[in-house]
Amino acid sequence: MATATGCNTLQYVVGFELTVAYVSLLDMTGEPLWNEVAAEKIVTVMRFSVPKNAGPPTVDEPTIEQETRSKEDIDLPWQVVVHNDPVNLMSYVTMVFQRVFGYPREKAEHHMLEVHHKGRSILWSGMRERGELYVQQLHGYLLLATLEKAG
Amino acid sequence: MCSNCTGISCSRRSRKPADMEICRRNDVIEISELDPFLAELLRQIPASTDPEGVSAAEQRLFSPPAHPTETEICAEWKLYVNPELRRLFQTATETVAADLEQLRGNEKTFANRSLHIPSNHAEEWLSALNQARLVIAAKYDFTDGELCDHYRSPIGSRRDLSLFQVNFYGFLQEFILRELDGWDQGPGA
Numbered sequence: 001m002a003t004a005t006g007c008n009t010l011q012y013v014v015g016f017e018l019t020v021a022y023v024s025l026l027d028m029t030g031e032p033l034w035n036e037v038a039a040e041k042i043v044t045v046m047r048f049s050v051p052k053n054a055g056p057p058t059v060d061e062p063t064i065e066q067e068t069r070s071k072e073d074i075d076l077p078w079q080v081v082v083h084n085d086p087v088n089l090m091s092y093v094t095m096v097f098q099r100v101f102g103y104p105r106e107k108a109e110h111h112m113l114e115v116h117h118k119g120r121s122i123l124w125s126g127m128r129e130r131g132e133l134y135v136q137q138l139h140g141y142l143l144l145a146t147l148e149k150a151g
Numbered sequence: 152m153c154s155n156c157t158g159i160s161c162s163r164r165s166r167k168p169a170d171m172e173i174c175r176r177n178d179v180i181e182i183s184e185l186d187p188f189l190a191e192l193l194r195q196i197p198a199s200t201d202p203e204g205v206s207a208a209e210q211r212l213f214s215p216p217a218h219p220t221e222t223e224i225c226a227e228w229k230l231y232v233n234p235e236l237r238r239l240f241q242t243a244t245e246t247v248a249a250d251l252e253q254l255r256g257n258e259k260t261f262a263n264r265s266l267h268i269p270s271n272h273a274e275e276w277l278s279a280l281n282q283a284r285l286v287i288a289a290k291y292d293f294t295d296g297e298l299c300d301h302y303r304s305p306i307g308s309r310r311d312l313s314l315f316q317v318n319f320y321g322f323l324q325e326f327i328l329r330e331l332d333g334w335d336q337g338p339g340a
Contacts, residue, residue, distance in 0.1 A: 086295045087288045089321055091328050092281065132224070135216050136232050140239055142281045147217045147224065 077151075078131040080124040083144040084115050096141040097123065100134060125150055173323070175330045180273070182323075183265040190254050190264055192319055197248040199283035199316070200240065208289040212240065212282065243278035250276075273327050280320045280327075287313050 082093075090112055097108035101123060114121035123145075124134055131147045138145035171189050173182045185193070202208035213233050217224045253266050268276055288298065291313050298317065306312050 086293075086298050087285050087317070088281070089324055089328070092277070092324060095328060095331070132216070136236075139214065139216070139232070139236055142212065142278070142285060144214050146215065147221075 077149050078128045079122045079148050079150045080131050080134045081120050081122055081146050081148050082115050084119045085144050100137045173326050178270040180268040185264045194251055194254055196279055196283050197244050200244050202286050205290050208286040211285050211289040240282055243275040246272055246275035247279040273331055280324045284317045284320050287317050
């Protein structure tokens with residue numbers, strides 16, 4: 001167990017390695033985390049590590065590493081995917097994308113055509129709960145939509 | 152014919168005064184000059200949304216929300232979301248069935264009848280028509296080629312009739328969508 005005893009000092013009761021490998025600085029507001037917005041974000045990761053043989057009551061100063069994560073590492077684990085369906089009308093699918101995601105017509109049509117030609121299109125990426133809500137809405141409009149882990 | 156009318160005929164002959172017309176008048180979509188055949192197809196909409204135990208149709212209406220390996224999501228979906236979707240679809244179908252009461256009667260009285268769909272029922276009509284199209288297509292396992300062949304004729308089998316039904320409902324959907332777009336843009340659009 002580690003307890004903070006001062007501004008820059010850590011006191012260890014039992015020796016072990018403390019590694020805070022990942023500190024997410026992503027938005028926690030639940031607002032849509034659009035791909036294009038997220039792609040521009042840079043996440044700073046703070047890593048604290050202490051030697052394994054460190055024992056009580058004093059240890060070496062923990063080393064603090066700082067690294068910058070690229071956009072690929074950002075925590076955007078879920079995406080809403082719409083799959084092709086020969087029955088649903090193209091105009092209907094476009095209208096649904098406009099209503100559910102608030103996309104302008106051009107963007108909605110772009111995704112509709114991607115579904116039509118490529119068989120699927122990623123409509124949104126972000127937190128699971130919001131993704132589930134989108135999939136539920138899409139199913140309400142009878143579109144074939146799934147929630148998938150990104151990557 | 153009003154300026155925003157579309158005509159459809161189930162016969163091969165060119166348009167006659169008796170062909171069905173569909174148009175918007177203020178806040179109502181009016182389908183007029185219905186012949187008994189098309190009127191019966193309209194009356195079939197609510198019944199056509201019923202998967203009738205055909206698993207392919209049931210699965211199409213209630214498709215999985217994720218890959219089957221996501222067992223937790225799929226299980227929760229079945230428990231909480233599917234009943235809600237079922238209610239949503241049922242409500243739409245009931246609204247359409249109530250509107251179709253205008254067509255109640257025997258075949259003779261269908262002739263040249265009109266159907267009025269209030270604009271605030273347009274969403275329910277879109278849903279019910281979509282349900283019906285998906286269920287019929289799943290039951291008959293229509294191919295992409297068949298679904299794209301809008302000029303297939305004549306109707307020689309139950310399968311052909313069902314394909315015509317899918318296309319006819321699609322035509323209505325297209326018209327309602329176009330009118331919804333017009334309503335969104337304001338009166339007179």
